[in-house]
Amino acid sequence: MASTNSPLRAFPFRLAVALAVTTSLMVVGIVGVNLAIDSKLSVIKRVDVAVASAPPEGANYLLIGSDTRSFVQGSTEEEAFGTGSDVGGQRSDTMMVIHVEPGSQQTLAVSFPRDLWVDIPGVGNSKINAAFNDGPDKTIETLKANYGIDINHYIEVDFESFRGIVNAIGSVPIYFPYPARDELTGLSVIAGGCIRLDGYNALAYVRSRYLEYYNVETNRWYPADAVPDINRIARQQDFLRRLAGIAVQKGLNNPLTANEIADQALKNLTVDSSLSKGDIFDLIDAFRTINPNDQSALDFQTLPWSSGTEQGQSVLIPKQPEANEMIAKLKEFGNAPPPATETVDPSTIKVKVLNASQKEGLASATLKELVKFGFKDGGTGNDDRGTIALTEIRFRPGSESKAKTLFSYVDPRARLVKDSSLKGSDVELVLGTGFKKLVKPISTSVPATSGTTDLATETPAPISNESKLGPPALRTRPC
Template identity: 35%
Template sequence: MAVAALVGIVLLVVGGLGVGWWAFNQIEKVEVADVLSPPSPNGMNILVVGTDSREGIESDAENADAFLGGGFSDAGPSRTDTMMILRIADGGQTLLSIPRDLWVRNPVTGENGRINAVYQSGRPALIQAVQGLGIPVHHYMEINFVSFAGLVDAVGGIEIDFPHPARDTNSGLDVPEAGTRTLDGVEALAYVRSRYYTELIDGEWVSDPTADLGRVTRQRAFVSALLRKVAGTKNPFTALSLAQTLGDSAGLKLDDAMSYPEALGLGWQLRSFDPASETLPVVGVNRGGASTLDLGPGADAVIAQFQ
């Protein structure tokens, strides 16, 4: 879900400078400039975050259960549902997914825990936690559930090929037949959030053994397809609809250090979006019955590519 936030930057150029300036001013700017890494001649890293915030969702709204997880009881504080680093350098674009169960130190509390919970201590804390892994963060983007689903609907859905029928009763995913299926916003959200992905193979439901890591792979493929479709938008009315979706839901946020000229340049670069993908090597660690992840052998070499 996270890289869908980059759609907002692509919008700055899709409909021309007029729509771009209007769209840029609709995006909320968050105060994180003080903790961002200084610019580097080697490239730019953007921390792109998808949160599980239910802000703006009414309990009686259509498809509310898809967002609220089956009820409108206290959903608890927001956490990061997805995190990715997008690196843009002379050599091209590279995506690195950060598993939500990665065990890190919270720079605010000084305690160790899953990285997806650090968001509760504030966006600056999350940025610093990622920097603590050895990855500079030059810019920050964020999107929530509502904006993500709205973006998918605004572009007319995204085609995904399913080799087998698939489902996840936890996320709400239900694909009864194999083949190419155009996912709408709610279906897309269920797909990219699926952590208990199962497929009907030879008459039996088979769970994806890769769990959250498999979810990361599906997310990368989906958001790449979404960005390519948005970047290929030629109709200015579609571009305006996308921008209004972002502005109305207040779900897209950028760091307060990004200027309009910088965002415009970034948008042009992302019109040709075909990033390489890197996987952060991790090992599973059981901590008091909780499944967590530590950096594994080879992680230093991967992180070095983002420095």
């Protein structure tokens, strides 16, 4: 029977598993190009899973985070992470679909919260996590039945990989403005500043939901987070990008380190029996072009949800239309072409804007904004299909560069569609329900990975009780 405190341990642990999953894939993809992949494949465990055939443009990978505690040794680790008896052995507490297109420099990872209410085929209505009780085939069947998502490959990992990767690269530097602790996870930082975390402390950090900072003058601890879940997510994403950046730098500069990183990432993986050497190289091609410090390149999302109650249980319900818009991105391939090789002057591009969003006046307002950016007015109208989810940029043959120039102005990214029937304009911008806004393009060049990597990130989430904590510690490199 689970102990009374196991839910507290399990809740933040799921997020650490998510980091283990994404880090394993990312690091293997980034450093794997330097390794003899053939010699690594034999250590990967394989299972027979019914997966769909992958389209030529890429694949959807179902990633399951297994929360086995088999790695736990000694009372200290039992206190911090729990034991198998605390959480009922092994189960799935993280479910993520990674949408990979080797020709793209962006990869989308969508997490499906374990409490999503779904119809499990042959079982009935339940939380999506229950689908894994009947194995990966039932999970794949459930995703298809509820969301229409085809899964092309299956990968399962436990978070010992995460700790092993951190230890393989040595440590990850994290800035703490004050002494910090989380009594639940075991995190303890005795002084503020740039602190290097090993594998054990890295896990304690990314699991932290009750982070506190210490005021040395008043000798008091204060909650660090104004909104704990939001701040924790920001810390996790920052840590993951730092980890990837260091892995790139050390893996490319030292083949022995690269080998150790790959060993740690691969040894705890279980994959479908159809995952081939070619599929692994497709993963490598997709991930090794990513700039780990570019947050748009590593697009981590959670399926939009709202709270609900079903059969007396607190559950999560997909929030519409946002959930369907995100699911559409997982179902479509060929949406993210390589960047344009040349810059096209917007004044030479005639754009017609069509509305397929059900938002009245959106086409006219968008065209006016495009004209302000310098594009030529090609008129507006409504798309004959009525409503679409993904925004499209339709272009005539020979106008690829013009379409890619417009592509860089659209947020979120649009689908490029070649259309030989297009007349009266160079390109058509068809606004789907997922369209948000136009943006002015910024440089997206990838920095060199050798030498010193600048791991600075955007401004972190605000600190709670900052006025009570006094001046923060000096922030120095490499933090």
